[in-house]
Amino acid sequence: MAEVGSPTRDDIFTDNERWGDLNDWNRTAVALHERGGIHRIERDGFQPFWAVIDHRAVLDIEKQPELFTNGPEPVLNTIESREARGMDIKTLIHMDAPDHGKYRRLTNDWFKPAAIRRLDARLTELSQQAVATLESAGGELDFAVDIALPYPLQVILKILGLPEGDYERMMMLTQQLFGGEDPDLQREELTPEVVAEVLMDFYGYFTGLTAERREQPTDDLATLIANGRIDDAPMPDLETLGYYVIIATAGHDTTSSAMAGGMRALIENPEQLDKLRADPSLVNNAVEEMIRWTAPVRHFMRTATADTEVCGQRIAAGDWLYLSYKAANLDPKVFEDPLRFDIERPNADRNVSFGYGVHFCLGAQLARNELRNLFSHVIPRIETIELAAEPTTMKTTFVGGHKTLPIRYTLTPTDGER
Template identity: 45%
Template sequence: MLTRTTDDAGRVLADPSAYQDENRLHAALEQLRTHAPVHWVNAPDYQPFWAITRHADIMTVERANDVFTNSPRPVLVTREGDVQQAAIGVKTLIHMDDPEHRKVRAIGTDWFRPRAMRALKVRVDELAKIHVDKMARGSGAGDFVQDVAVNYPLFVIMSLLGIPEADFPMMLKLTQELFGSDDDELQRGQTLEDSLPALMEMFEYFTTLTASRRANPTEDLASAIANARIDGELLSDIDAVSYYLIIATAGHDTTSATISGGLRALIDNPDQLRLLRADMALLPSAVEEMIRWVTPVKSFMRTAARDCKIGEAQIGAGDALLLSYVSGNRDADVFDKPFEFDVARAPNKHIAFGHGVHFCLGAALARMELTSFFAELLPRIKHLELAGRPELTATTFVGGLKHLPIRYSLT
């Protein structure tokens, strides 16, 4: 056990580097689940919070969205980051509570319903084949994350938004800078001020896009956002940009993390790779296991609207809570042998997409992308192995592998 005390274990949740060391992270989370599942964390540079680490307690909080609100602190950042985010005024779906959340979420709901997913599947399948074909034509070695995993879901979500392909590399760079602000390799600079230009470039790009779609509406999601009305009024520039941001960034970064993490899990567990290749009917359950295994969204924050109790802990009105999804998805009370990767796991009650009114808007799309990609890749594998050390992103919010060196041959 690397974590010596419960307080040490709690502070791990506020240490971006801990998410690069899975042994350290999971040792701390297992200690919390066992000895202090609702634990008060007071970490340097952060406003204190309750760490909620058991699956059942996370579900309790998610269901009670009137008691535990997303605003004003939906994501764990430093005290300085809390102040900066409030000053900028970006307000995405993850910042909102009902009734505002329900009204704004409805703008994109139809684009992610089953009927819309069926219409999009032809394009997703096509993009999966394009990227696997590119692997097959390659040298047989490379960084799967940077060569494939970040690009395939980027093409999907940018196509849905209607963004020109020439702008894809810029969007990828800005997304990695925003979500990688705690990572020495991905961040734009060492301070919060250094990361602001990435957000401002996103703001300028999407403000221009809004104006363009209002002047000349098109049949894409960007036009739906630009021309949406809430209570009869068009979205303000900041609200429209906020909607684009959550779709354009979370819409591909989380999926790329799951694709690369899923492939690594198959490499690390060759018996599971053989089982899945022998019976591709297991692919839907394998996809769910990849999502549980990776849990690309590590946590969200909530704020207690009134005094209440979770387990034996007395939560005060105004207290912040961190919902550790990565912990809940390894909870032995819910998952049999939670530290084993099992492509046939059933049931799989993972909470990687959240639960309740804030359940991930793009969950169906993510599942479809993963299914299409592995349906194309797995039957074509002749050889697959690691070619170096995988590297994870430093984060406390969204992340996964940033490098996965592999050697392979495909048909």
């Protein structure tokens, strides 16, 4: 039997099975904090790395993108999968200066708060649809599958300007790329060839989209990407593909995981749900706490370019560092009683779930708006709510959250029903 919450278990970073029990993962991370802010991880099949869990150290590393680069390998993969990878994709996350700034500038303004406000009407429509789904399901549904999964994907389709008919295809892309390690989400065993196949499929799809948007530009994000110029030349094909893929994938499973994980936290902490119901103005802080609590992007990697120190530990040039956003959000030095879900936590917004610095999440404001909009519509309608069965979580080491969240509920009557 696995040692539960034991500080000696530092396989929480490499073993995807450990993500199947999030409460145990969280307890283990808090126990690890007692042993220090940085841990050497050596595991069969993985290039050795340093797991950084200290909140301040994560921020310090992110503030120095020249000393700690995203390249050559920004995500934890096994040596085998790295070696066998057929096709390399180049997204913002894979880039460092000077390319990163050039590519980021292309879409940066599109995601500024004032700009994404134009999506508000669509968000409200989707939140109303979520309430309608709750009404028509008659008291039992799977909040992760029926509400949290479709919502952000519809937002992505809207910002890229894709038809709703492409929904299934986009769903497959995000699930294959992010949920790939989880056997339940795989079409077949996840080999590097399968990943390459998924990417090739999308390459064909997005190449068609690029041609269309070059011919007939509209005001959507796909048009901006298709016609993007870098150093006064059209963006190369692989980078154009990378741009579509990161927008399509980064904004989906991440946000839906925060939605489902946030709802579960409210169900398991009914006094917090009562507070939110009694005072809807708490929704903004509640969403920050949900984002701290869920940290759907579990990590990104950095590579040291020179000898340095992190948390007093000597780091050599070339060393690989794992930034654990999830464990940093549980740092007891910053978040008092970190295992308590508290929608009134005064510093919930100091969570590092969106990263920091030059790579800070491009979609952070959009994700927050989605969560605020959804919970503002759903919570006032919930009269009673409980788990209808044990929820399950994705066993993935990169991006993840709830696979299922079966709920049983009653709704307050609408004005017309009273």
